[in-house]
Amino acid sequence: MDNEEHQHAQSIVLGDVDVTRVIEWRGPFTPARGIVPGVEAEVWKENEAWLAPDHWDPDSDNAVVALQTWVLRSGGRTVLVDTGVGSGRERPGTPQFHQREGDFLARLARAGIRPEDVDVVVNTHIHGDHVGWNTTRADGAWVPAFPRAQYLIPAADDAYFGPAGGYGNGRRQDDRLIYEDSIAPIHRAGQAVLWDGAHRIDENLTLEPAPGHTPGSSVLRVASGSDRAVFVGDVLHSPVQILRPACNSCFCLDPAGAAASRRRILERAADERELVVPAHFGGTGAVEVGRDGSGFTLGAWAGSGGR
Template sequence: MTSPQRWTFGDVSMQRVIESETPLLSPFEIFPDCTQAHLDANRDWLVPRFQNAADGLLTITIQSFLLRRNGLTILVDSCSGNDKETRARPQFRHAQWPWLDRLAEAGVRPEDIDIVLCSHLHVDHVGWNTRLDNGRWVPTFPNARYLISQREWDYWQAVGAAGLQRAGDYITDSVLPVFESGQAELVGDEHAVAASISVEPAPGHTPGQMMVRLGSGREQAILSADLMHHPLQVRYPDWSTRFCADPVQARTTRRNFFNAHAGTGRLIFPAHFPSPTGGTIERDGTDFGFKFCGEEHACFGHRHG
């Protein structure tokens, strides 16, 4: 059912297209509730795979998920993109990632993409929606429909420039052009993208964040977007990030998700977990851990606080 490079869920196949997988964020920047005591209690599994020993930064993967089903090609999220200027975080400014080359290695050209599914409208999920062409931002995928949650789009229109101060104005260069080209399609909280591929709400991180459910029956998986950013959030489900629009709702969504899927064996693919990304939610008494595909043990530590 799984391999390091490709997964199959019923009649849906999936591959990851990685933009970057490096130490990126301080745990104290992303998680307001994190203390050194928490890190020390989990050091046996954190370092070096999930946290860099030298600078303490957490490894955060920026990636897309490529889905194929009966001739239909779907891209879930489009990373941070190249050549973007108005970015607050240096790693995302004027970047030159070989992401298109990695898409080609998966056997797909930009014009082959039928649907781009935006799980939510954050800077590291919409960048390759567009590319720079003679000084203009144009859709990277000329034949695709870009599916965006109506609730999500309403939120970003309402908050305006104030909501973009932390990240920089990525809406203008990476989202608006797909509306201007007529390729954007707004969808409801629950939407059937295709047979065996559907979206469902996962609010909190953003109001309209969507998860993607693949397959049917026993052969199911969930692309959980930014419901959790790092395995530490599985150990500490009450931790929401500084980037969450509604931290309380994000916490509720995450706990409900863990309670629903822990111990079921269902594969979960968070957007930012490092290789191999996918795994299962496991329960140890009242605690949770994440067990990566092909590994014997889940990421459990000793709770602090």
């Protein structure tokens, strides 16, 4: 799973917030209609001109996804949005992530970010590809990878995926492992901050709930000067969901809630010209959206002349 051509960081400026994208891995991942079951084959084919190669591999019919972290420099602090898969994790239920070895911290270093430089880590939700680099191994134990950071974790997800919720009620065999190696060590170190309702990080950054994908699924809004953006985590897995917002990923725990959150977020993004920044889009990773009657259209991609 090596993508050396994509290891370099990409940057965006949003008002007074500098955004750097650091990619852990990118490539064909799983069958397109497996990851977003409700989107018909014709939709992928009709939009092949822009879906391929960044979001869809027509030859294999696999969705192309990225595992990535967005680094925000705001108000004199460094904020990471999601931390990817991690290295050396036991994930028997997810073969693509099981015992994977990665060099993400080295990639962060090449982007000028040392672990001790990070002030805040945002986990948009507790899934294994969003919390994996929360921790690293030291003397045989999992410890926070970012020793000075405050880790912002949605309280609803912590309750559901933690021991109080039976580690996701045993729905997926990996959920206990994810919590124990990537979340529990943050609690033991006293670096976890559980939030509910909304949480303001600074004058530019605010966390808001977007439940459905998971109980505590959240988005991070950026408002600085005239620029607006919304980092949506897994509210969107593929840009075809902008065209078919009622269609959920196969990973959404509450399909009706996920679809409602998606539509609400896309409506606001279209009305307020927020750049939409999902966790797993390939290509330039972020896109503007517009209204099309009761639906939505894709606008300019970040870095392609739109921003």
